[in-house]
Amino acid sequence: MRILFILIIKELKQIFRNKGMLPIIFVMPILQLLILANAANYEIKNVNIAILDLGKNDFIPEISAQLNANNYFTLKGVKYDKASAISLLDRGEVDAIIAFQHNFSAQRMPTTPQVQLIINTIDGASSGIVLSYISGFIEQYFAQNSAMKPLINLEYTNKFNSKLDYKTVMVPGILVILVSLIGVFLTAMNIAREKEIGTIDQLNVSPITKLQFIGGKLFPMLIIGLGELFFGIILGRVLYGIPFAGNPLTVITFAIVFLFVMLSFGLLISTKADSQQQAMLIAYVFLVVFIMFSGLFTSIESMPIWANRISQAIPITHFITVMRSVMLKATPLHLLYRELLILLGTGGLLFTVATLSYKKSE
Amino acid sequence: MITVNNLTKKFGKFTAVDEISFEVPKGEIFGFLGANGAGKTTAIKMLCGLSKPTSGSANIAGYDLLSQVEQVKLNIGYMSQKFSLYDDLTISENIDFYGGLYRLKGNELKQKKEKIVQELGLNNQRNALVGFLPLGWKQKLAFSVATIHDPKILFLDEPTSGVDPITRRKFWEIIIATANQGITIFVTTHYLDEAEYCDRISIMVNGKIIALDSPANLKQQLNVSTTAEIFAQLTR
Amino acid sequence: MKQFIYFIKKEFIHIFRDTKSLIILFALPIIQIILFGFALTNEIKNVNFAVYDNSKSDTSLRLINKIDATDYFTLHKYLNNPDDIEAILQSNKVKFVLVIDEDFSRLYPHEKQGDIQLLLDASDPNIATNIRGYLQNIITTFSEEEFPLSEQLHLATTKMYYNPELKSVYLFIPGLMAFILTLISAFMTSITLTKEKELGNMEILLISPLKPYQIIIGKVIPYALLSMINIANILLLGTFVFGMPLQGSLLLLLLESILFLLNSLSLGILISSFTSSRQVAMMVALAGLLLPTMLLSGFMFPINNMPLPLQYFSKIVPATHYIIILKGIMIKGVGLQYLYKETLILALLTIFFIIISIKKFNVRLDK
Numbered sequence: 001m002r003i004l005f006i007l008i009i010k011e012l013k014q015i016f017r018n019k020g021m022l023p024i025i026f027v028m029p030i031l032q033l034l035i036l037a038n039a040a041n042y043e044i045k046n047v048n049i050a051i052l053d054l055g056k057n058d059f060i061p062e063i064s065a066q067l068n069a070n071n072y073f074t075l076k077g078v079k080y081d082k083a084s085a086i087s088l089l090d091r092g093e094v095d096a097i098i099a100f101q102h103n104f105s106a107q108r109m110p111t112t113p114q115v116q117l118i119i120n121t122i123d124g125a126s127s128g129i130v131l132s133y134i135s136g137f138i139e140q141y142f143a144q145n146s147a148m149k150p151l152i153n154l155e156y157t158n159k160f161n162s163k164l165d166y167k168t169v170m171v172p173g174i175l176v177i178l179v180s181l182i183g184v185f186l187t188a189m190n191i192a193r194e195k196e197i198g199t200i201d202q203l204n205v206s207p208i209t210k211l212q213f214i215g216g217k218l219f220p221m222l223i224i225g226l227g228e229l230f231f232g233i234i235l236g237r238v239l240y241g242i243p244f245a246g247n248p249l250t251v252i253t254f255a256i257v258f259l260f261v262m263l264s265f266g267l268l269i270s271t272k273a274d275s276q277q278q279a280m281l282i283a284y285v286f287l288v289v290f291i292m293f294s295g296l297f298t299s300i301e302s303m304p305i306w307a308n309r310i311s312q313a314i315p316i317t318h319f320i321t322v323m324r325s326v327m328l329k330a331t332p333l334h335l336l337y338r339e340l341l342i343l344l345g346t347g348g349l350l351f352t353v354a355t356l357s358y359k360k361s362e
Numbered sequence: 363m364i365t366v367n368n369l370t371k372k373f374g375k376f377t378a379v380d381e382i383s384f385e386v387p388k389g390e391i392f393g394f395l396g397a398n399g400a401g402k403t404t405a406i407k408m409l410c411g412l413s414k415p416t417s418g419s420a421n422i423a424g425y426d427l428l429s430q431v432e433q434v435k436l437n438i439g440y441m442s443q444k445f446s447l448y449d450d451l452t453i454s455e456n457i458d459f460y461g462g463l464y465r466l467k468g469n470e471l472k473q474k475k476e477k478i479v480q481e482l483g484l485n486n487q488r489n490a491l492v493g494f495l496p497l498g499w500k501q502k503l504a505f506s507v508a509t510i511h512d513p514k515i516l517f518l519d520e521p522t523s524g525v526d527p528i529t530r531r532k533f534w535e536i537i538i539a540t541a542n543q544g545i546t547i548f549v550t551t552h553y554l555d556e557a558e559y560c561d562r563i564s565i566m567v568n569g570k571i572i573a574l575d576s577p578a579n580l581k582q583q584l585n586v587s588t589t590a591e592i593f594a595q596l597t598r
Numbered sequence: 599m600k601q602f603i604y605f606i607k608k609e610f611i612h613i614f615r616d617t618k619s620l621i622i623l624f625a626l627p628i629i630q631i632i633l634f635g636f637a638l639t640n641e642i643k644n645v646n647f648a649v650y651d652n653s654k655s656d657t658s659l660r661l662i663n664k665i666d667a668t669d670y671f672t673l674h675k676y677l678n679n680p681d682d683i684e685a686i687l688q689s690n691k692v693k694f695v696l697v698i699d700e701d702f703s704r705l706y707p708h709e710k711q712g713d714i715q716l717l718l719d720a721s722d723p724n725i726a727t728n729i730r731g732y733l734q735n736i737i738t739t740f741s742e743e744e745f746p747l748s749e750q751l752h753l754a755t756t757k758m759y760y761n762p763e764l765k766s767v768y769l770f771i772p773g774l775m776a777f778i779l780t781l782i783s784a785f786m787t788s789i790t791l792t793k794e795k796e797l798g799n800m801e802i803l804l805i806s807p808l809k810p811y812q813i814i815i816g817k818v819i820p821y822a823l824l825s826m827i828n829i830a831n832i833l834l835l836g837t838f839v840f841g842m843p844l845q846g847s848l849l850l851l852l853l854e855s856i857l858f859l860l861n862s863l864s865l866g867i868l869i870s871s872f873t874s875s876r877q878v879a880m881m882v883a884l885a886g887l888l889l890p891t892m893l894l895s896g897f898m899f900p901i902n903n904m905p906l907p908l909q910y911f912s913k914i915v916p917a918t919h920y921i922i923i924l925k926g927i928m929i930k931g932v933g934l935q936y937l938y939k940e941t942l943i944l945a946l947l948t949i950f951f952i953i954i955s956i957k958k959f960n961v962r963l964d965k
Contacts, residue, residue: 006462010451017450017491020878024885032889035911039893039904042724046902090930129724132731139734152661152737153713156730158720159687166723174889181885189877198444205410205440206463207432274618277789280880281622284781285629288888292634297898299725301644301693307637321690328721331688361431362413 003208007216011190015220025186025224029178033232036174037240040297041166044072047130051078052085052099060100063141072133086118095120096130098138160245160328167240172323173296175232180262180316181287183225187266188283190217191358192276204360214355218263225259226252233327246326250333254326257343258319264350265315271357290316318342363388363515363546364409369418371404378404380569381418386548386562388514391541393560394550395593401569402550403443406519409548410440423514436464439508443519447504449493453484456492457507464511478506498529502536509540516540518549522556534559557589565596572596601807605816609790613820623786627778627828628835631771635840638770642728646674646692650683655703657744662696664740670732687719694718694729771836772924773897776917778832779855780862780891781884783825787866788879790817796876810959814952818863825863829855845931854927854937857944858920864951865916871958891917919944 016022049067053060060078067075076094079085088094097118115138119130161168194200203213233251236242266283273279292298293311300311311317318339325331333340364386371379379401386392396402407413409422411431420427423437447456457478461471479488482502492500501521508516518537522530530553538559541547549560557563557577564574573580573596577589584595614620647665651658666673674692677683683695697715716733718726791814794803803813833851836842844851866883873879892898894908895917901909912918919940926932934941 002467003463003465006459010448010455010459013455014448014450018877020874021881024878024881028882028886035908036889036893039908039912040899041903042727042899043903129727129731132727132734135731135734139738152741154716154730154734154737155713156716156718158718158723158726161720161723161726164720164723164726169721169723177889178885181888185881185885189880193877198442199446199448201407201412201442201444202440202446202460203463204412205435205438206460207436207465208463275616276876276880278616278618278622280785280884281619281626284785284884285622285626288630289633291888291892292638297892298638299642299645299722301646302639302642303637307633310633310637324721325688325690329688329719331690335685335689361411 001212003212004215004219007208007212008219011217011220012223015186015224025182026228029175029182029228030232030235032178033171033175033235034239037167037171037236040170040174042129043164043166044129044133046074047072047096047133048074048076048094049134050076050085050088050094050097052082052097053078053080054082054099054101056080057100066141067137070137073137089118089120092120096134098134168242168328169324170296171236171240171242172233172327173294173320175229175236176258176316176320176323177291177294177296179225179228179232179259180290182228183221183259183262184266184269184283184287185280187217187221187263188269188273188279189276191267191270192273192279196275208360210355210358210360214264214267214351214358217267218260218351221263221266222256222259225263226255229255229259242327244327245330247330247333250326250336251323253333254319254322254336254340254343257340257347258315261315261343261347261350264347264354268350268354268357271354271359290314293317294320296320312342313346315343315346363390363423364392364548365421366409367419369405369408369420370416371401371408371413372416377569379408382566382569382571383418384564384571384574386546388546389541389544390561391537391547391549391559393557393563394548394566395554395557395563396550396552396566397597398552400566402552402566403519405566406517406548406550410438410517411435412440436511437514439511439513439516441501441504441508441516441518441521443523445497445500445504447492447500447507450491452489452491453479453495453503454488456503457510460507461510466511474510478503478510482506498525498533501525501529501533505533505536509545513545515546515548518547520550520552522551522553530556554589554593557592563589565593567597602812602816605808605812606819609817609820613824623782623824624828624831626782627832630778631774631832631835632839634770634774635835642670642725642732644672645670645694645725645729646672648675648677648683648686648692648695649673649698650677650680650695651698652700653698653702657703658698660744661698661737661740665696665733665736668732668736670736671729683717687717690719692719693722693725694733770897771840771842772921772928773895773917775829775832775836775924776858776895776920777891777897779825779829779859779920780865780917781887782828783821783859783862784866784869784887785880785883786821786824787818787863788869788873788883789866789876790821791867791870792873792876792879811956814867814955814959818860818867822859822863825859826856829859842928843931844928846927846933850934851924851927854920854923854941854944857941857948858916858923861916861920861944861948861951864948864955867955868951871955891915894918896921913943914947916944916947 015025051060051064064075064078067073076088079088085097085099089097099116099118101114101116117131117134158164191200194203233242233244237244265286269282270279273282289310293300293307293314294316295311300308300317303311322336322339325336366385367383368381369379369383370377370381382405394402394405404413408415409420409427411427411434415428422434425433425437427434448459451459454475457475458471461474466474479485482499484499484503487495492503495503505518505521522533525533534556537547537549560577562574562576563580564571566572573592575583577592580592581587581589584592586592586595649662651662662673665671675686677686677695683697686692687695695717697717699713702713714737716730718729720726808816837844869882870879873882894912894915896912897917901912901918904912923937923940926937
């Protein structure tokens with residue numbers, strides 16, 4: 001359609017001529033991606049520990065030495081009464097206390113724990129992991145140095161991401177979020193802006209069709225969004241060694257569909273909003289929910305059912321899943337049909353509603 | 363060319379346009395006068411298909427306004443009160459864009475563009491951003507762009523707002539020249555002296571048309587010598 | 599002084615005219631807190647797993663049932679073919695697969711250890727480590743229950759000191775508060791100045807008897823008042839709906855919140871003094887601040903684990919300090935003597951933002 005082409009060219013020209021906006025669209029996301037990729041991880045670099053020895057146990061010096069030798073732990077001190085150990089926790093000098101009971105080696109009661117971990121959970125994100133590290137260390141120590149071996153040996157393998165590198169997961173995820181933010185915000189402002197400056201009347205009085213109008217606003221941003229995604233992926237590869245184990249075509253297909261969904265959403269908001277400010281606020285409300293419920297920063301499975309449902313309705317959730325699956329696990333397309341269908345359906349729906357919502361006459 | 367029957371527009375309880383009826387023959391310059399807020403812009407927006415009438419009907423350039431609005435749009439040109447060319451596109455780009463919207467292309471578009479640019483004397487600035495043009499030039503350009511697809515009717519909503527008297531006069535010369543080519547002009551204005559340029563004028567007060575005739579006839583009827591006095595008499 | 603009051607009145611009228619925006623400004627924080635407070639968690643629940651059981655013994659069955667019976671894990675599928683393992687992990691249907699050795703029930707607990715292989719989908723490293731921790735716990739407990747007198751280490755039920763039930767909510771609410779307040783406040787004030795510039799009203803304001811600092815402050819005050827209502831709403835929700843404690847002084851909490859509020863508002867002013875159009879201002883305030891505030895303030899990810907340069911950077915993110923203050927007052931119940939550092943930084947940052955804004959404003963006047 002020639003008219004569609006004209007509209008796309010016009011939008012692109014306007015975007016690239018807006019000198020103030022260009023760094024926001026191109027530089028800001030990349031900067032954020034590079035910096036935030038380093039921030040987003042739950043890895044524990046160092047846990048400060050205090051030992052509370054309640055039974056004058058003889059293995060304390062040895063276990064202390066091993067704790068210190070371990071790169072993950074720093075032993076801040078050995079205390080012999082609960083109060084002084086707790087005060088270390090209170091003052092934030094240690095993150096956890098390992099308490100060893102009396103009568104450790106003597107015949108013990110089946111229900112009395114010999115070792116107790118007290119963890120400071122103000123930073124809840126790390127607590128589960130701290131638990132994992134410390135208990136792993138302790139069990140290993142006693143397995144090696146006494147007859148207390150675990151009867152079941154759990155050998156674990158971290159598949160697809162053997163180093164448990166958070167960046168491989170976060171970089172694609174944060175990239176998707178950034179591209180979504182830019183895309184939705186810009187499209188949300190677009191039509192509202194034409195309404196505010198008055199050019200929309202001139203468009204409405206022309207023979208332009210609703211489809212051409214909406215399409216003409218969607219495709220330029222689609223092109224830009226795709227560009228940003230690809231650039232981000234390449235950058236991730238080059239700077240952070242993010243793997244790309246799967247098929248690029250799969251990613252391209254999903255990227256197009258995903259952007260189609262998000263941009264239609266932004267345009268829908270734009271047709272309904274009275275001003276750019278309103279459009280931005282409405283878009284913001286939804287985007288923050290999308291980000292929080294996308295599963296990138298918190299676990300979706302663990303959410304209550306109603307929240308899980310919301311999460312499933314969000315396009316970002318599925319696209320992040322797809323990115324992760326294809327880039328890290330080389331998941332083939334035929335295992336991702338569900339995500340594809342959801343995105344296509346949502347996209348079709350939103351585009352149709354956006355087109356129908358746009359009124360050429362009030 | 364334009365036939366309007368009891369056209370009404372209500373916004374909730376407020377009636378902006380109250381059952382107006384009139385006819386405008388081909389080639390006429392029809393002036394729609396009235397104070398700000400009288401309902402002129404609302405009326406013109408209805409006639410252009412930008413606003414849906416609450417009741418009433420109209421026939422524009424042979425098409426029914428309510429059922430054939432897209433055909434109406436193909437045959438009319440519009441220049442809105444708010445300046446509607448894109449400040450961040452060049453003169454050339456704006457012309458290409460709007461021409462393209464009306465399905466002009468190739469040589470035809472090129473020729474029309476040349477014509478506009480030459481007539482306005484903007485040849486050397488064709489690649490300048492429209493945002494840098496002074497207001498008067500913007501208005502003239504917007505007018506030319508509105509006629510690019512040779513519409514049968516031109517709707518002009520306060521085309522000379524905010525422009526100095528000399529530029530206003532020059533602008534009207536262009537309007538009259540266009541009318542002489544057989545294009546019907548429907549123009550709203552709150553500048554009463556511009557009424558002199560019109561073949562017929564109507565005066566709108568509170569959504570109703572309280573007078574409709576040629577300026578000469580009205581002056582005679584009311585025994586006054588200027589349009590300002592027509593207005594003063596009628597709105598007392 | 600009188601003109602100043604009139605000016606503030608005018609700003610209020612502007613705000614109240616835009617009803618839709620107003621509704622969003624008030625409803626937004628409430629909706630977000632409720633949604634996120636109830637939905638977000640760092641605990642594990644309902645994690646799907648699959649099993650490839652080579653021993654198919656009573657013991658292995660009991661173990662699998664025990665794992666499935668917990669809230670943490672849900673058995674999704676029994677696999678019959680080792681080739682299916684890779685595919686099921688790729689398809690995201692399960693987060694881990696347990697492979698039980700043929701010899702499992704024979705070896706355990708008599709001679710050696712029974713072997714179980716845990717294949718974790720580490721493409722989500724956070725969950726992977728958590729899964730490992732909990733699974734290990736369950737398996738150890740299983741062994742103890744079946745063979746209580748054997749010589750095994752009995753590792754305690756861990757006690758989470760400040761948060762006995764590990765309610766994730768506690769940890770999110772302060773972060774949410776900081777996040778919501780920052781963005782809304784910065785957004786609103788970033789627009790007001792640029793709007794006047796764009797619409798050309800700036801000249802009128804500047805030739806009025808109002809001084810530049812009065813204009814800036816005058817624009818901030820209405821939003822400050824509105825945001826204080828938001829703070830109150832959020833605090834009420836946090837305490838009454840989510841049971842967030844308030845161990846410390848309410849007065850201190852409110853004062854610190856007002857300080858943080860002023861900080862965010864002046865951040866918005868700062869943004870507007872550097873941007874040329876409303877569009878850019880809005881984009882910076884929303885798209886620019888969103889992720890950094892979420893990720894660098896300690897809201898989502900612990901700061902201690904970030905690379906050193908980022909740890910320094912997070913110190914100039916105002917939300918970082920506000921979160922520490924909130925947690926300190928509400929959860930730990932400490933007073934100003936523990937929080938003076940953060941309070942001071944917030945105050946200094948605020949003054950810094952305002953000074954730069956005024957300077958920029960004066961420069962613009964000369965243009």
